[in-house]
Amino acid sequence: MGILKPITEWATSPWGQNVPIHIGWFLIWVAALAGLLFLIVHAIYVRYFAKAEEFAGDVSLTLAAVLPPRIPRHSLTARLFHWIMAASMFTLLFTAFLPKVGVRFDWVTYHWIAGSVLTVSIVFHIIHASFWLDFWAIWPDRDDVLDAWKRVQRFMGKPAPPPRRFAKYPLENKLYHGAIIATGLSAIGTGVFMLFRVRTGVLPRNPYLFSDMTWGLMYVLHGLAGVGLIALVMVHVYFAVRPEKLDITKSMIFGSMRREFYLKHYDPQRWRLEMPPSGSNRTDREA
Numbered sequence: 001m002g003i004l005k006p007i008t009e010w011a012t013s014p015w016g017q018n019v020p021i022h023i024g025w026f027l028i029w030v031a032a033l034a035g036l037l038f039l040i041v042h043a044i045y046v047r048y049f050a051k052a053e054e055f056a057g058d059v060s061l062t063l064a065a066v067l068p069p070r071i072p073r074h075s076l077t078a079r080l081f082h083w084i085m086a087a088s089m090f091t092l093l094f095t096a097f098l099p100k101v102g103v104r105f106d107w108v109t110y111h112w113i114a115g116s117v118l119t120v121s122i123v124f125h126i127i128h129a130s131f132w133l134d135f136w137a138i139w140p141d142r143d144d145v146l147d148a149w150k151r152v153q154r155f156m157g158k159p160a161p162p163p164r165r166f167a168k169y170p171l172e173n174k175l176y177h178g179a180i181i182a183t184g185l186s187a188i189g190t191g192v193f194m195l196f197r198v199r200t201g202v203l204p205r206n207p208y209l210f211s212d213m214t215w216g217l218m219y220v221l222h223g224l225a226g227v228g229l230i231a232l233v234m235v236h237v238y239f240a241v242r243p244e245k246l247d248i249t250k251s252m253i254f255g256s257m258r259r260e261f262y263l264k265h266y267d268p269q270r271w272r273l274e275m276p277p278s279g280s281n282r283t284d285r286e287a
């Protein structure tokens with residue numbers, strides 16, 4: 001418990017026990033500043049220090065000749081999931097943290113409704129990704145690690161061959177997805193139990209489900225995951241609006257990306273395209 005003391009607020013329960021009640025709200029500013037610092041350092045690095053991207057091997061001209069001008073990347077279902085999740089995530093962040101920084105409104109109802117939407121959308125995403133998409137596309141593999149090692153060596157000025165082009169998701173995206181899984185599932189897992197603390201009109205209210213200590217720790221974990229998501233969402237939006245990533249961002253709106261962008265950054269062996277019949281704009285196995 002000692003390590004929690006400086007970052008949590010405590011109170012005395014009706015039974016005289018000292019229990020944590022939630023995180024210290026100064027952590028909102030710590031997370032926002034950490035996110036901001038990351039953006040500034042990254043933007044300065046890219047602007048003044050980063051070298052041009054270099055990949056092993058040449059683009060196959062035969063492949064370039066047969067590919068259509070637009071490469072399908074996200075199915076309509078995957079895009080709808082993404083934007084529903086994004087809308088609920090922003091609603092959750094604003095309803096949770098605006099009241100803590102002085103904007104007073106009756107936030108709990110909006111919050112638990114957005115939380116329920118997020119929970120249902122994530123359950124849907126897990127099922128969709130497991131049975132309809134390429135489940136393994138988002139988990140780091142051996143090639144990612146080998147290429148990351150080459151990139152680190154080249155960054156440090158040591159001789160190393162250039163890395164291969166990327167699979168559908170580069171290692172950085174896979175690691176980010178892992179961090180979102182950890183924080184998102186912590187917020188959801190605790191949030192679902194916390195629904196029993198508020199009057200939803202759907203679930204029976206039962207504040208005696210757990211001891212005061214367990215409830216307190218649950219609110220602390222929910223808050224820690226929540227502030228973690230402030231920084232993670234800031235980083236995500238920053239990358240989405242960076243000029244060199246706009247092709248990827250647009251593919252989350254329109255479903256496909258330019259052939260030239262695909263050929264420049266992706267390895268057709270690692271991101272295998274299952275081209276749809278001509279005239280259609282969907283793929284069967286997408287992540």
Ligand code: HEM
Pocket residue numbers: 021022023089092093096097108111112114115116118119184187188191192194195196197198219220222223225226227229
């Ligand atoms: C993903 C982003 C989320 C963030 C940033 C977030 C943040 C927060 C914060 C900071 C609080 C106040 C906790 C406290 O006073 O200690 C809170 C309360 C709460 N959250 Fe979330 N939350 C998120 C997701 C969820 C989800 C998915 C659910 C439901 C499934 C949920 C349901 C609740 C409930 C019921 C409360 C309790 C309100 C109360 O007891 O007054 N939250 N949330």
